[in-house]
Amino acid sequence: MTQAKARAGMKAWWFQFPAPLRALAAIRTIAMVGAGGVLYLTPMVFHREAFSASSVGDGLALAALAGIVGRLFSGLLLDRGRRASLPVALAAVSALLGDSSLFSAEGFGGYVTGQLLLGLAAGLYWPAIELAVPLCCAPLPSARGFALVRSADAFGVVCGALIGAVLAALGWLRGIYLVDIGCVLTLLALVLLRPLPASPSRAHAGEAAGLPPGRWLPPLLPLLAVTVIATAVPALMQGALPLDLVRGGLQRPPLPEALGALTMGLQLGLLLLFQWPVGQALAKRPVGTGLNLSLICFSLGGVLLALSALTSHGLPVLLLAQVPVALGAAAFLPTATEAVVELSPLHRQGLAMALFSQCFAISAFAAPLVAGRLLDSQGHGVGLWLGMALLSLLGLPLVAQLEGFQRRNLLQVLTGRGGTGGERTILYRFDQSAAPRRPEHSEEDAGPKRGDG
Numbered sequence: 001m002t003q004a005k006a007r008a009g010m011k012a013w014w015f016q017f018p019a020p021l022r023a024l025a026a027i028r029t030i031a032m033v034g035a036g037g038v039l040y041l042t043p044m045v046f047h048r049e050a051f052s053a054s055s056v057g058d059g060l061a062l063a064a065l066a067g068i069v070g071r072l073f074s075g076l077l078l079d080r081g082r083r084a085s086l087p088v089a090l091a092a093v094s095a096l097l098g099d100s101s102l103f104s105a106e107g108f109g110g111y112v113t114g115q116l117l118l119g120l121a122a123g124l125y126w127p128a129i130e131l132a133v134p135l136c137c138a139p140l141p142s143a144r145g146f147a148l149v150r151s152a153d154a155f156g157v158v159c160g161a162l163i164g165a166v167l168a169a170l171g172w173l174r175g176i177y178l179v180d181i182g183c184v185l186t187l188l189a190l191v192l193l194r195p196l197p198a199s200p201s202r203a204h205a206g207e208a209a210g211l212p213p214g215r216w217l218p219p220l221l222p223l224l225a226v227t228v229i230a231t232a233v234p235a236l237m238q239g240a241l242p243l244d245l246v247r248g249g250l251q252r253p254p255l256p257e258a259l260g261a262l263t264m265g266l267q268l269g270l271l272l273l274f275q276w277p278v279g280q281a282l283a284k285r286p287v288g289t290g291l292n293l294s295l296i297c298f299s300l301g302g303v304l305l306a307l308s309a310l311t312s313h314g315l316p317v318l319l320l321a322q323v324p325v326a327l328g329a330a331a332f333l334p335t336a337t338e339a340v341v342e343l344s345p346l347h348r349q350g351l352a353m354a355l356f357s358q359c360f361a362i363s364a365f366a367a368p369l370v371a372g373r374l375l376d377s378q379g380h381g382v383g384l385w386l387g388m389a390l391l392s393l394l395g396l397p398l399v400a401q402l403e404g405f406q407r408r409n410l411l412q413v414l415t416g417r418g419g420t421g422g423e424r425t426i427l428y429r430f431d432q433s434a435a436p437r438r439p440e441h442s443e444e445d446a447g448p449k450r451g452d453g
Contacts, residue, residue, distance in 0.1 A: 020136035020197070021145055025152040027088075027190050028129060032153045034095075034183030036160020037167070037176035038118070040264045042102065043242040045173050046111055053243050057372025059111050060239045063119030064365035068358055070094075070123020075354025077128075084128040084135070084196035091125035092188040094118070096181060103177040123361065127353040128196070134341050134349075135197040142341050146334040147279030154272040154330075161268045165261035219343050220352060222402035223336065226291055227359035229395040230332050232367045233298045235360075236388060237267065237325065240371035241305075244381040245318075249309025252318070266319060270326035278327065279334040287342070288403040290335030295392045295399070297328030302389030306382045 014022065043056050074087040098117030105111045137145030160179065167175040245263055248254035255263065282290040304321035308314035337356070344352035374384045 017145075017148060018137060018140065021133070021140070021148065023190075023194060024129075024132055024136045024196070025149050027187060027196075028149050029152045029156040030183050030190070031125070031129075031187050032156025033160045033163070034180030036157035036268065037164030038099070038102075038160075038180050039157070039238045040161050040242060040268070041164040041168070041173060041176055041261060043239055044168070044246060044260065045102075045176070046105075047243060047246055048173070049106065051108070051111070052372070053240075053247075053375040054372040055108060055111075056243065057239060057368035057370075059108075059115040060235075060368035061365045062112055063115035063122075064361045064363075064368075066116045066119035067123035067361040067364065070120045070125075071127055071354045071357045071361060072123075074124045074127040075351045075357075078131055078350030078353070079348065081198055083198040084132040085191045087124040087128040088191050088196065089188060091121040091123075091128075092184045092191075094121035094124065095184045099177040099181045099184070103174055119361075119364075123357070126357045126360070127350065130337055130357070131349055131353045132196045133337075141283070143283035143334070143338045144280070146338050147276060147283055150279055150330075150334045150337075151272070151276040153333075154268065154275045158265065158268040158272045161261065161265040165258060165265050168261045169258040219405055220340070220355065222398045222405065223287075223339055223343065224355060224359050226295070226395050226398045226402070227336055227356060228362050229391055229398075230291075230294055230298065230328075230336070231360045232363040232391065233301075233325065233388060234329060235364045235367035236371055236384070237264075239368040240375065240381065240384060243372075243375060244305075244309075244384075247375065247379075249314060249380045250382060251312045252309050252314035253312065255315075263319065263322070267322040267326050270322055271329050274327050274330035275334075278330040282331060282335050283338070286403065287335055287339045288399050290331045291339075291399045291402070292396060294328040294332035294335070295395045297324040297331065299389040299392040301325035301328065302385045302387075302392065305385035306389070309380050309382050309385075 017025075043060075046056055046059075070091070077087050078084065094117050098114045098121060100114075101110055101117060102114035105114055133145045133149055134142040160176075163179055164173070164176045167173050167179075242260060242264060245255045245260035282293075301321045301324040304317055304324070308318035308321060311317070340352050340356045341349065370387075371384055374387075375381060378384075
């Protein structure tokens with residue numbers, strides 16, 4: 001009886017979401033099952049091939065450069081009114097070629113080719129799949145939509161990392177690329193059979209032509225700067241942490257590959273556990289709350305990772321560090337993505353999402369380069385993790401700047417002076433029951449409503 005009630009409750013929870021959003025969550029889950037093993041275990045694959053940490057980092061950095069091109073192209077396609085399915089399908093083709101190259105790579109050339117193709121695939125995929133959320137979630141607020149799809153991402157990544165851990169234990173770690181190929185083929189079939197929606201940008205082409213970047217870009221700048229800092233942490237978790245685990249710290253002994261993969265799986269499992277409740281809670285609060293929480297958690301995680309290297313019994317401290325890192329990721333990802341939707345005019349959301357996604361590419365380019373050289377020169381990760389902690393704290397003043405801008409803009413909205421290019425954009429989530437109510441929208445206020453979480 002209890003199990004039947006639990007199943008009924010889960011079914012009711014799932015079907016509270018619109019059918020297009022459920023389909024999008026399923027697509028993202030499948031994509032991340034394949035990507036989970038590739039993202040987190042590729043450094044271990046090529047560590048086994050005797051690549052230096054610098055060589056591994058160089059490949060990841062080149063992938064990030066390819067991602068920059070892919071993100072810009074994806075954003076331009078979306079703002080031209082193309083369906084989100086088009087860049088996602090192009091990403092699938094690029095990922096298939098990249099996985100094939102990495103599966104057979106023995107030297108640095110094959111490794112770089114594969115990374116460039118996977119980087120291009122990520123660049124094409126993320127702006128489109130993120131912008132599809134507000135297009136699929138009506139009548140729910142987009143903040144709840146982002147909480148759901150980020151939970152789907154986390155679930156997929158956990159499954160992929162655990163599959164990779166099993167493959168590592170069986171001595172066939174390169175099988176992660178075959179898993180990704182299967183997932184990418186499934187993804188491609190789904191988006192071709194049931195295309196994702198198109199951006200409504202064409203309907204606002206006249207407004208877009210008269211809206212210079214100087215009107216809508218400045219509010220995004222503090223958020224983009226914070227995103228560069230915060231997304232350096234996932235980049236380090238994907239590239240530097242697996243190498244640090246199998247190489248060992250100052251006193252902490254190296255971990256076997258299978259145990260290292262399970263440690264990565266622990267962090268991802270915690271992210272899955274935290275993502276939905278944290279995303280739901282932060283959807284009802286100001287954007288700055290989630291951003292501050294994420295930066296503080298990342299800083300604490302960096303300190304614990306550094307401490308774990310200082311003792312031969314550092315494994316428990318290393319495992320403890322996964323808790324704040326996972327909590328920080330759960331707080332940051334849906335909050336920052338929803339902030340982009342709130343801060344950008346409807347007819348520029350494709351480009352805004354591409355700029356936001358570029359921050360991931362910048363971090364993915366710079367973090368592996370720095371991390372690889374620090375690990376090679378120092379032989380341990382203490383300096384790297386302490387630097388991560390300090391960098392996270394330096395992001396807090398940027399969040400304060402963003403909050404100051406949002407407070408000023410909220411006052412303008414409540415007094416009838418807010419808006420961009422003829423459509424009002426509410427930039428700050430707040431309790432509407434406590435806020436003064438405006439009269440019903442007039443014709444000039446008829447811009448699209450965004451969810452307030």
